[in-house]
Amino acid sequence: QQQVKQSPQSLIVQKGGISIINCAYENTAFDYFPWYQQFPGKGPALLIAIRPDVSEKKEGRFTISFNKSAKQFSLHIMDSQPGDSATYFCAARRKTSGSARQLTFGSGTQLTVLP
């Protein structure tokens, strides 16, 4: 019930195309859903996040779509650029019994944008 399932494992997109990464969860205690971008040798960096009472959030070329009833959410990268090539992680946050805010991460998607 703690898992967040992410797909695809890898994704290759042409420059200018749309990249779509999907995630699904089971635990209804999750209350916040961030996406992180990670470059080799770096820590994850927050890209965009959404709360479950919102169905869509857009920031620049990045959009999160959230389907609460299906317990699914996805990241869309419009006009994908070679600089977007990185590993993307979806995550879900819940409050632990000790009041900590715990993030559960998906397994990651390696995105390659071809020039």
Added chain:
Amino acid sequence: ETGVTQSPTHLIKTRGQQVTLRCSSQSGHNTVSWYQQALGQGPQFIFQYYREEENGRGNFPPRFSGLQFPNYSSELNVNALELDDSALYLCASVDPRDSTDTQYFGPGTRLTVL
């Protein structure tokens, strides 16, 4: 801009040894979490510290322990190292003024256990 720093960058230890990793969170960030990221996987929550007390723990054995200091910097200690402890260890801090409790990650410490 996260401002979270970690040291050392890389570390090589042998099985059975002990290791201490350090994290300096951004000024004013009073909550620090530690995550373990194995190669090719997403980070896994180890524990979180708030005002020098552990207030949450993931599925990690007691040989993983931590400290948070009055200046909110933190340490992760791992005793009796095992080969499977080889991973990138990430520290993340939270700005208490941020209503979303967003976690900002440092660059990590790459631990190799031989």
